[in-house]
Amino acid sequence: MYWAEFLTVVVVHLLAVASPGPDLAVVLKNSISLGRRAAIFTSLGVGCGIMVHVIYSVLGIGLIISQSIWLFNVIKWLGAAYLIWIGIQGLRAKRRDAADIEADTGLRLSDKSAFLSGFMTNGLNPKATLFFLSLFTVVISPTTPMLVQLGYGLYMVFATALWFAMISWLFSTARVRRKFLQVGHWFDRSMGFVLVSLGIRLLFSSRN
Template sequence: MFWSEFLTVVVVHLLAVASPGPDLAVVLKNSISLGRRSAIFTSIGVGCGILVHVCYSVLGIGLIISQSIWLFNIIKWMGAAYLIWIGIQGLRAKQRQMPELAVSPELKLSDRRAFISGFMTNGLNPKATLFFLSLFTVVIQTSTPWPVQLAYGLYMVLATMLWFCMVSWLFSTARVRSKFMQVGHWFDRTMGVVLVSLGIRLLLSSRS
């Protein structure tokens, strides 16, 4: 009964998760700079961040957010501030003496902090908020039972984790990392510019 709706959700989500954005930038940065383990925990965090959007959408809080400019702007400013903060960390990256595949002690990130970086990046992403508001108000019918809507959400969580874990695995392989590590500090700084730019763009954007 809900298969056609589910397939629509699958296609729309696939297009959204594969498009460049803060999630991809953070996962790529951690894959190259910190290695596979940190990148995978970041990917899991990104996937779990989707649970935030799914929960308020299923519960109907998303409708309140969509009708409240000030509440939406608070989320937008929080997300922008976080993107700018992690972007600045990338801009402060120092040149390494030798290109090495091993992660130096000062660059290591605990599993918990790697998870939080992914979770916060997605959870505070206002574009993700808009995406799920649109998905749960346009694509998913209001008559769809909430357990089915929750199942859609869990699928998107798992699919997102799988996608970014694949990205983590690819960009943390020895050959790819060895190439990037030769200009590792410039890669970090480039990702920092991207994240800061995204944050500033969010701060300057307006919603009528």
């Protein structure tokens, strides 16, 4: 009964998740700088972050957020501050010598910290707030049962985590990672610049 609606959700979500943004930048940064395990946990965090947007959209809180300028701005400022903070960490990256690269003794990140980096990047992204609010008000009918809507959300969590896990796997392979690590500090700085730029752009963006 809801297959047509579900397929629409699949297509819209695919277009959204494949577009460049903070999630992709963080996953790429962790894939190259920290390795496969950290990148996979980051991807899982990004996927689980989506459930935050799904829950408040289903409960109708997303509508309240969209109508409250100060609440929306608080979320926007928090998200921008977090992106700028992790971007600055990348800008401060130092060059590693050949021994460090070969031994893979770069920066380490716990599984929990890697997961939280992905979770917070997605969960604090106000653009995601607007996307899911639009999705649950325009694409998904208000008459669709809550359990079905939550089912859509679980699909998006899984699909997002899988998408970024695939990217993590590709960019953390030994050959690809070794090539990037040879200029790793420049890659970290580039990703840092992207994240800071996204944060600043988000900070000064309008609600529209």
